[in-house]
Amino acid sequence: MTERIKITVVGSGYVGMSLSVLLAQRNDVIVLDIDAAKVDKINNKQSTISDIEIESFLAKKSLSLVATLDKKEAYEGASFIIVATPTDYDTDTNRFDTSSVDAVVSDALRLNQSALVVIKSTIPVGHTKLLQEKYKTERVIFSPEFLREGQALKDNLSPSRIIIGGYCEASKEFGRLLGQGAVREGIETLFIPSTEAEAIKLFANTYLAMRVSFFNELDSYSFANKLDTKSIINGVCLDDRIGAGYNNPSFGYGGYCLPKDTKQLLANYKQVPQILIEAIVSSNTTRKDFIANEVIKMKPEVVGFYRLVMKEGSDNFRSSAIQGVMKRIKAKGIKVVVHEPSFGEGEFFGSKLLNDVSEFIFQADLIVANRVSDELRHVQHKIFTRDIFGEN
16 A cells, blocks of 8 residues: 655645645645634635535545644644745836745744645746755745646646656656646656746746737727627637637726736746736726626616626635726716625725625616626526626
8 A cells, every 4th residue: 555645735725725725636735824713614614715526535535634734733743835825016126025924934944854845836937046045955946836716636637748847756756747647648747947847837827828918909909890809709710720719708807816917927037128028917907998888888877796706606706807897887876786606795905895695686777797697597687797708
C-alpha cells in the first residue's frame, strides 16, 4: 500500500477548496484558514464555495480532509504546503497585494524545515524569485491554476495542462500528485522556471479577457447599428482559427481573476512598449459605459438587476461587470432594486434586495441581466441583456 502524503493547503477559496478535495482522494490533506466558520464547514463535509462537483465529492467520496485554525498542526510533518490565499490588485501601488502570500511563505519555511512550498495564488511576475532570494531557498515555487468559477474541481479533475515552476524532485512529485488526482489521462505537464510560470498565468488570463472584450465590442457595434449579433458571431467563429468557445457577449469580464490579472500584467510592462494590453483593460470600462448608456436611454423609473454573480453556478460577485453597470445607472438618479438569492433581504449599497423573484419582477420597469435564467423567460419584454447564446 502506497504511503499517504500529508499536504497542507492554506486558504479555502476556489483554488484552495478544489485542490484540497482533489488531493484528499489519495493523500492526507489539512486545510489551514483564519476563518473559524470555514474550518467548521470543511470539518462537517461542507464546501466553503458554490461548486457542484466539490459538494458531491464531500458528500459521496472517501476523502482524508480536515481543517484547522492551528498553524503548528497544519505545517508540522507536511511534505507539501500549498499557498492559496487571495491577492487583490492594489490600485495605489499598481500591483497585487501579496501580503497574505508572503506571510504564509514565511510561516511555512519557519515551521517546516523540509516541505516544498507551492504558491497557487496569482502573484506578479518575478515574485517567487524574490522570495527565493530573500529566504535563500529553492523550497518555494509557483504553479498556476486555471479554474472557472463554479467549476473549479471539474477543471482540476480535467486540467488543460499542469505547469510547475521548478525542476527539483519535490516539484516533479507535486506534478505527479496533481495528475494522480485527475480523471483525465495524458495531461501535458510543463516544468519551467517559476518566473515563466507566473507570466503564463497572467498572459493566459489576459488573452481570455481580450477574447471577451473582442466579442463584446462586436456586440456593441451590432447593437448600435441594429445588426444581428448572433449571425455575425456564428459566421466569424466558423473559422477554425477562431473557434466557437468563449464568444457569448456580456456586460464585461469580471470575477476573481481577469480584472486583476490584466491590470497586473499591464503594470508588469512598465517601460516595455505595448498598446494591446492597455486596450484590453480599457475596453472593459468602455463596454460597461455602453451598456449603462443604452439602459439609461430607455428612461426606466426602476431598474431591476438580476443577480450580481457573473456566472450560473457561482456565488462570486467580486468585480462583477454588472455592478459597474449598476453604479453608472444609479449615478443618474435612477432607482435600483436587486435580486441576489445568496444575500437574502436587506440592502446592497443602498439598493433594496428582493429575495422574492416575483416581487422583484413586479417592482422593476426594466430587468438588467448579464445571463438570463428560466425564471425570467415569461417576462422577456422587460429584460435587457446581451446574453445571445444562453450560456456562461
